[in-house]
Amino acid sequence: MVISTEGLTFTFGHQQVVKSLSLNVPEGSIYGFLGPNGAGKTTTIKLLLNLLQMQEGSIRIFDKDLKSNRIEILSQIGSLIEQPAIYAHLTGKENLLNRALLLQVPASRVDDMLKLVHLTDAAHKKAGQYSLGMKQRLGIALALLSDPKLLILDEPTNGLDPNGIIEVRELLIKLVTKHNKTVFISSHLLAEVERMATHVGIINYGELLFQGSIKDLEGLSQPLVQIETDNTVDAANFLTRNHFNVTEVNDHHFFTPYTSKQQMGEINALLNKNGFTIYSINKQQKDLEKLFLDITQTA
Amino acid sequence: MGFWSAVLLPLVLCLLLFIGFFNKSDELKSLPGIMLWLRFAGVILGVMGSLLLPMLIIFIAYSVNSIEHKADTWKTLFSLPISKPAVYAAKYFYAFFLVLLCLALFVVFTLGFGNLLSVIKPGLKFNEYNIAGTLSQLYFKLFLSSLGILSIQFLLSLLFRDFLKPMGIGFICTITGVILAANNWKYAYLIPYSHPMLGLKALQQQKEAHAGTMPQITVDMLTKDTWVSLAVALTVFIIGYFIILKKSVK
Numbered sequence: 001m002v003i004s005t006e007g008l009t010f011t012f013g014h015q016q017v018v019k020s021l022s023l024n025v026p027e028g029s030i031y032g033f034l035g036p037n038g039a040g041k042t043t044t045i046k047l048l049l050n051l052l053q054m055q056e057g058s059i060r061i062f063d064k065d066l067k068s069n070r071i072e073i074l075s076q077i078g079s080l081i082e083q084p085a086i087y088a089h090l091t092g093k094e095n096l097l098n099r100a101l102l103l104q105v106p107a108s109r110v111d112d113m114l115k116l117v118h119l120t121d122a123a124h125k126k127a128g129q130y131s132l133g134m135k136q137r138l139g140i141a142l143a144l145l146s147d148p149k150l151l152i153l154d155e156p157t158n159g160l161d162p163n164g165i166i167e168v169r170e171l172l173i174k175l176v177t178k179h180n181k182t183v184f185i186s187s188h189l190l191a192e193v194e195r196m197a198t199h200v201g202i203i204n205y206g207e208l209l210f211q212g213s214i215k216d217l218e219g220l221s222q223p224l225v226q227i228e229t230d231n232t233v234d235a236a237n238f239l240t241r242n243h244f245n246v247t248e249v250n251d252h253h254f255f256t257p258y259t260s261k262q263q264m265g266e267i268n269a270l271l272n273k274n275g276f277t278i279y280s281i282n283k284q285q286k287d288l289e290k291l292f293l294d295i296t297q298t299a
Numbered sequence: 300m301g302f303w304s305a306v307l308l309p310l311v312l313c314l315l316l317f318i319g320f321f322n323k324s325d326e327l328k329s330l331p332g333i334m335l336w337l338r339f340a341g342v343i344l345g346v347m348g349s350l351l352l353p354m355l356i357i358f359i360a361y362s363v364n365s366i367e368h369k370a371d372t373w374k375t376l377f378s379l380p381i382s383k384p385a386v387y388a389a390k391y392f393y394a395f396f397l398v399l400l401c402l403a404l405f406v407v408f409t410l411g412f413g414n415l416l417s418v419i420k421p422g423l424k425f426n427e428y429n430i431a432g433t434l435s436q437l438y439f440k441l442f443l444s445s446l447g448i449l450s451i452q453f454l455l456s457l458l459f460r461d462f463l464k465p466m467g468i469g470f471i472c473t474i475t476g477v478i479l480a481a482n483n484w485k486y487a488y489l490i491p492y493s494h495p496m497l498g499l500k501a502l503q504q505q506k507e508a509h510a511g512t513m514p515q516i517t518v519d520m521l522t523k524d525t526w527v528s529l530a531v532a533l534t535v536f537i538i539g540y541f542i543i544l545k546k547s548v549k
Contacts, residue, residue: 049378051548075380085372102379142375 001063002027002150002182003048008057010043010206017043019206020057025184025199030176032193032214033186035203036296041186042082044203045154048184049079061150078148080156084139088128092119092138095127096145103146113141116171132159140168144175151175153185157192169196190292204296220291223258224248225267226284230277238274239267258283301362301394305401308355313408316342317416324420332427339425340409340434344441344499347405349477352445352495356398357469360452361462363394368460374548387457387543391536394453398445402438409434437499440525444498447491447531448473454539488524491531497524 003025010018018040025031035041046052048059050070059066061073086095096110114120117137122130127138136159143151151172157165173196175181187193193200200217202210210217224247229235236246236254244267248255256267268281320327320339327335343351367373367390376386410431417425448469455465469492476492480500487493 046374046548051374051377053545053547071380071382074378077378079375079378081374081378083371085370085375087366087370087372102381 001025001060002029003031003059003061003184005048005059006057008044008047008054008059010040010047010052010055012043017206018047021203021206021208022211023201023208024211025182027182028176028180029198030172030183030185030196031199031201032197033184033201033203034188034190034193034292035186036188039188039203040206041188041203042154043206045079045081045152045184045186048152049074049077049081051081075146076149077152078143078146078150079152079154080136080139080143081152081154083158084135084142086127086130086135086138086142088126090127091124092127092130092134093123095138096141099142099145105146109145109147113145116144117141118167133161133164136160137164137168140171149181151181151183151185153183155186155188157187157189165192172196202292202295209295217291218285224255224284225258225264225281226253226255227267227271227281228253228279229271230279235271235276238271238276242270255284301359301397304355304358304362305397306404309401309404309408312343313405313412316409317412320416320423321420324416324423328422328424330424332424333430335423335425336413336428336430336434339413340430340437343405343409344437347441347495347499349481349496350473352441353448353469353473353476353492355401356445356448357452357466357473359394359397359401360449361456361465363390363397364453364456365462377548383543384540387540390457391450391453391539394449395446398449399442402442406431406435406438440498441495443521443525444494444528447494447528447535450532450535450539451491454535454542457539458542488527491528494524494528498522 001024003023005021005023008018008021008023009016021040021044023033023044033041033044043052047054048061048066050066054067062076064073066073087098090098093110093114096113097107099105100107100110111120114123117140119134119137119141122134127135130138136156140153140156143153153172157168160168169192172183172185176183176198185193185197194214197214199213200210201208210220227235232249232252232254236249239254239256240246244256246254246256258264264281264283268278271278316339327338330338367376377383413425413430417423451472452465452469455468459465472490472492476487476490476494477496479487479490480493480496488497
C-alpha cells in the first residue's frame with residue numbers, strides 16, 4: 001500500500017471533520033477520493049501531507065510512519081491543494097524555477113514541465129494574469145516537478161474547461177500506466193473519477209462509506225430491467241399484481257430488478273398477452289452517479 | 300517589495316538631505332567639520348531612532364511574510380521536503396539581512412552625499428573630519444537595538460494574515476516605547492520598542508556633557524538595552540520556532 005491510514009480522526013473545535021478513516025491506496029492506482037463539498041476531503045489531504053497535526057490514528061505512506069519520516073516521505077510526493085499556490089508577481093517559468101531551486105531539481109526539468117502542461121507559450125507571462133485553467137495547469141506542473149512517486153491532487157480539474165479536463169485525465173492515466181506513479185485525486189464529481197480511477201473511496205460527513213476497486217463499486221449497483229410501454233402506470237400495476245417488484249415508475253419507464261434473461265422474456269410475454277404494447281425493454285446498469293447519491297444520502 | 304524599500308528609503312532620505320544642505324550651504328560654512336557631520340547625520344538619526352527604524356522593521360517583517368500569505372503558498376512550502384524550522388529560519392534571516400542592508404546603505408549614502416557636498420561646495424568643511432568609523436558603529440548599534448522588534452514583528456506577521464494586526468500592534472508598541480524612552484522611564488530598557496531611541500540617547504547625553512568644548516564621540520556598543528534587545532530577539536526567535544513546529548497550516 002502506498003497510503004494506509006488507520007483510525008484517522010480530526011476535530012476542529014467541537015466538530016469532528018474526519019471520523020476514524022481507514023484508507024488503503026494500492027501502488028500504481030488512481031485512487032478517486034469522492035465526496036460532496038465539505039465532506040472532509042481537503043482535511044484528509046492536509047493530514048496526509050502533515051499540514052495539519054494528527055490528533056488520533058496513524059498514517060503510513062510508502063510503508064513508513066508519516067510523523068517520524070516526514071521529510072523522506074514528502075520528498076516523494078507532489079501535491080496540489082485547493083487553488084494552486086502561485087506567486088502572482090513571477091512568470092510561470094519563474095515560479096517553476098523558484099521551486100526547482102528549493103527542491104534542487106535541475107533547471108532543465110522546468111522546460112519539460114512547461115511543455116507537458118502546454119504552458120510553453122505563456123512561460124514568460126506573469127502568473128497573476130493566467131486564467132484559472134492555466135493556473136491549475138501550472139499547479140500540476142509544480143506538483144510534478146520533482147518527479148514524485150505519489151501525486152496527491154485536491155480537485156485538480158476545478159475551473160478547467162472540458163478540453164483541460166480531458167488533458168489532465170489523460171496525463172494522469174499516462175503517469176500511472178507508463179511511469180508507474182500512484183495518484184490520489186479528490187473530487188466531488190463522480191463522472192470525472194469514474195473515467196480514470198482504478199480505486200474509489202467515498203467519504204461523507206467525515207466517514208468513509210465505501211472503499212474498493214471501481215469494479216466493486218459497479219458490482220454494488222444492482223442491474224434493473226427498464227420497460228417502456230404505451231401505458232406505463234397500468235403496466236407497472238399489472239406487474240405488481242403478478243408478484244414482480246416494481247422499484248421505480250416515471251413518466252416514460254418503469255423499473256424492476258433484473259434476475260435473468262428468462263425473467264425478461266417472461267415479463268415481455270406477460271405484458272404482450274395482456275394487451276400492453278412494449279416499445280422497449282432492456283437491462284440497465286444503475287449508473288454510478290445514482291449509486292453515489294444513494295450511498296451518500298442513506299448514510 | 301521589502302528589498303526595494305530597504306534600498307530606496309536610505310537613498311531617497313539621503314538625497315533629500317543632500318538637497319537641503321546644498322541649498323543652505325551658505326549658513327553652514329561656518330561650522331567645523333565634526334559639527335557639520337553631526338548635523339548632517341543627526342537629521343536622519345533623530346527620526347530613525349524614534350519612528351523610522353521601528354516602522355521600517357514592521358514593514359520589512361510584514362513584506363517577507365505577506366508574499367506567502369498573498370500567494371497562499373505556506374501550505375506548499377510546508378508540504379515540500381524541507382524541514383519547517385529551515386523555512387522559518389530562512390525567512391527570518393532574509394528579513395534580518397534586509398534590515399542590515401538598509402542600515403548599511405544609510406551609512407554609505409550619508410558618507411557619500413556628505414563627501415559629495417564638500418566636493419561641489421568647497422566651503423563646507425565635511426572633509427575636515429572623518430566620521431566613517433563612528434557612524435558605522437552607531438548604525439551597527441541601532442541594528443542590534445532593533446533585533447528585538449524584528450523577532451516580535453516577524454512572528455506577528457507570520458501568524459496573522461492581514462496587515463493591520465501586526466502593523467497596529469507594532470505601531471502602538473512603538474509609540475509607547477518612544478514615549479517611555481523619551482521620559483527616561485527607569486525600566487524603558489526592558490521594552491524592545493524603546494531600544495533604538497535609547498541607543499541614540501546615549502549619544503545625545505554625551506554631546507550635552509561636552510557642550511562648549513570640541514565634542515568627542517564614542518559609541519558604547521553593548522549597553523544594557525542592547526543586551527535586552529539581543530536577548531528578546533533570541534527568545535522570541537526560539538518561541539517562534541516551536542510555534543511553527545506545532546502549527547497547523549489551514
